[in-house]
Amino acid sequence: MTDGGYACWFCDRPIERTDPGAVLVHVRGFWAWYDGSNADDDPAQDVYAHSACAKNRLK
Template identity: 55%
Template sequence: MSEYQCWFCGEGIDRTPDAHAVMIAVENLWRWDAGSKSDDDPWQAIYAHAGCAQDRLKGATMEIEPHILGERG
């Protein structure tokens, strides 16, 4: 079993040079914006295949930059 599992498809994420993967951090926006975040504040990391993230994280007015997903752009 893979050490990491994709949040979207549920499959393992292989650790190979050609397997593009991303980590998405989720935390309180206002605490982060105010600069009052401490090491004890809750946050969560979500792991995903870059392709799954690209397919599922479509914003209404924004898109994820291609170079973040391991693509040239």
């Protein structure tokens, strides 16, 4: 994050509200989720990306 805002996971530049397609990606362990054994304290992380960066990098 940058100065109270959000930075892109890929390019590290600030994400502006003028990018309506910007995304939040929530990452957590698949198997804990899949078998239902996940708990509130399981590790997880949110990352953010510009719409163009997500489109180009998440293929």
